Amino acid sequence: MADSTAVDPAPVVVDGRPTGEPLIVLDHVDKHFGALHVLQDVNLTVHRGEVVVVIGPSGSGKSTLCRTINRLETIDSGTITLDGKPLPAEGRELARLRADVGMVFQSFNLFAHKTVLENVTLGQIKAKRVKPSEARTTAMEILERVGVANQADKLPAQLSGGQQQRVAIARALAMRPKAMLFDEPTSALDPEMINEVLDVMVGLARDGMTMVVVTHEMGFARRAAHRVVFMDAGQVVEEADPETFFTAPRSERAQDFLSKILTH
Amino acid sequence: MDLMVIADNMPAYLAGFRLTAQLTLVSGAGALVIGLAVAAMRVSPLGSLRAFGAVYTELLRNMPLTLIFFFAVLVLPQFGVVLPFGYWTAIICLTAYTSAFVAEAVRSGINAVGIGQAEAARAIGLTFGQSLTSVILPQAVRSVIPPLINVIIALAKNTSVAAGFAVVELVATGRRLAQQNPGDVMLLLVGVAVFYLLFTIPAGQLANLLERKVAFAR
Numbered sequence: 117m118a119d120s121t122a123v124d125p126a127p128v129v130v131d132g133r134p135t136g137e138p139l140i141v142l143d144h145v146d147k148h149f150g151a152l153h154v155l156q157d158v159n160l161t162v163h164r165g166e167v168v169v170v171i172g173p174s175g176s177g178k179s180t181l182c183r184t185i186n187r188l189e190t191i192d193s194g195t196i197t198l199d200g201k202p203l204p205a206e207g208r209e210l211a212r213l214r215a216d217v218g219m220v221f222q223s224f225n226l227f228a229h230k231t232v233l234e235n236v237t238l239g240q241i242k243a244k245r246v247k248p249s250e251a252r253t254t255a256m257e258i259l260e261r262v263g264v265a266n267q268a269d270k271l272p273a274q275l276s277g278g279q280q281q282r283v284a285i286a287r288a289l290a291m292r293p294k295a296m297l298f299d300e301p302t303s304a305l306d307p308e309m310i311n312e313v314l315d316v317m318v319g320l321a322r323d324g325m326t327m328v329v330v331t332h333e334m335g336f337a338r339r340a341a342h343r344v345v346f347m348d349a350g351q352v353v354e355e356a357d358p359e360t361f362f363t364a365p366r367s368e369r370a371q372d373f374l375s376k377i378l379t380h
Numbered sequence: 381m382d383l384m385v386i387a388d389n390m391p392a393y394l395a396g397f398r399l400t401a402q403l404t405l406v407s408g409a410g411a412l413v414i415g416l417a418v419a420a421m422r423v424s425p426l427g428s429l430r431a432f433g434a435v436y437t438e439l440l441r442n443m444p445l446t447l448i449f450f451f452a453v454l455v456l457p458q459f460g461v462v463l464p465f466g467y468w469t470a471i472i473c474l475t476a477y478t479s480a481f482v483a484e485a486v487r488s489g490i491n492a493v494g495i496g497q498a499e500a501a502r503a504i505g506l507t508f509g510q511s512l513t514s515v516i517l518p519q520a521v522r523s524v525i526p527p528l529i530n531v532i533i534a535l536a537k538n539t540s541v542a543a544g545f546a547v548v549e550l551v552a553t554g555r556r557l558a559q560q561n562p563g564d565v566m567l568l569l570v571g572v573a574v575f576y577l578l579f580t581i582p583a584g585q586l587a588n589l590l591e592r593k594v595a596f597a598r
């Protein structure tokens with residue numbers, strides 16, 4: 117974790133302009149679930165080192181957006197490129213791409229039959245053909261970093277939700293991804309465990325990880341995000357830096373949404 | 381009526397039993413391999429494989445086994461495929477038929493594991509095959525074993541269909557012995573039944589035991 121003594125990486129955004137080159141680019145992306153038009157002409161560019169928070173009402177397509185980026189969902193039209201390359205179709209090529217994009221799920225989805233350590237070594241050994249001893253060393257370093265190294269030999273079911281989610285983050289980080297996707301990573305957690313996960317995520321953001329985070333945690337957005345993307349009914353309605361978005365949203369739909377979540 | 385009629389014909393019984401056991405073991409092993417492959421097809425990312433797997437299981441599973449034997453014996457030769465009569469025809473038909481049930485049992489075990497596990501496996505870059513072998517099947521195995529034992533029990537009983545196709549397994553043996561000793565038909569057939577039950581009852585008990593264990597582990 118980057119502590120206060122670490123050297124800050126170069127600023128990601130200067131004068132409201134991202135300094136990194138585009139890493140994730142969605143261009144005119146459309147997707148349907150049957151008759152439901154879940155993504156409607158979505159355009160989104162995430163630059164290297166940028167942290168983008170996606171926010172919006174339930175059913176607006178946030179999860180779907182996230183899942184199309186590593187092709188857990190296919191799209192009907194448009195293109196998605198990662199680091200300049202279009203997403204490959206099914207096969208080995210796609211598997212390699214997925215290793216480059218870490219994904220953290222709301223429900224953790226740790227491999228239930230494997231220990232914490234094995235959860236973090238599996239991808240390295242199988243997908244990257246790293247030697248098991250080397251994979252273990254890497255895994256322990258990352259588990260240390262997210263603060264669960266002392267749980268390495270336990271099964272996921274023996275851990276608290278917050279610990280499980282931190283292991284899930286470690287599992288994704290072990291693949292040395294270029295970007296990380298988080299789909300409501302704290303929504304399934306008891307309130308007292310939310311911060312331990314958010315702290316890990318803020319640390320990642322400070323270290324310069326490119327992140328797309330679906331979350332309603334405004335604290336996180338304010339602390340770590342460079343940009344907030346507001347979605348409603350399958351459309352990207354508004355994009356702004358967090359301060360602007362939360363204090364002076366432009367669109368009526370965003371104002372309406374914020375008034376609802378702020379009164380709760 | 382005389383119990384000695386069973387003892388006297390023990391060599392014939394044993395020969396029949398050996399053949400029944402052989403049909404069960406060889407077809408069972410073949411059905412496990414093919415059924416596993418078909419189950420993998422049914423959850424694969426390729427639509428064409430999924431469709432093939434679905435047609436394969438639904439066709440075989442929903443036809444009477446006897447009809448499959450008739451197809452193999454009467455229809456395949458018209459297409460130039462002549463199976464050696466008897467033993468190997470029986471093995472092939474029993475394997476094909478049983479593999480559809482194996483595929484179905486394995487598939488429902490895979491579905492019980494939960495989509496989240498498969499998505500997480502894919503998300504860290506495992507290929508379809510790797511997700512299946514390292515993440516999905518190891519978790520499915522616990523819930524799949526009891527239904528698979530029941531599939532094998534059904535197979536053991538189904539081998540008797542081969543009796544109608546020149547394979548002298550247990551039931552065909554019983555029929556022969558009954559024709560030779562018309563006075564002892566009941567006893568001779570009870571003898572046949574005992575040989576089946578010797579295998580099927582313990583196997584059924586084992587399936588029940590494992591099923592309870594899986595239920596406890598939940």
Ligand SMILES: Nc1ncnc2c1ncn2[C@@H]1O[C@H](COP(=O)(O)OP(=O)(O)OP(=O)(O)O)[C@@H](O)[C@H]1O
Binds near residue numbers: 152173176179181
């Ligand atoms: N596999 C699917 N099949 C059919 N419809 C789906 C599927 N997945 C999602 N949907 C529908 O697509 C819409 C968008 O879903 P999505 O999960 O992306 O929304 P979301 O913004 O993440 O919502 P939430 O805040 O509730 O997680 C919803 O109406 C949902 O019911």
Ligand SMILES: [Mg+2]
Binds near residue numbers: 178179180
């Ligand atoms: Mg969602």
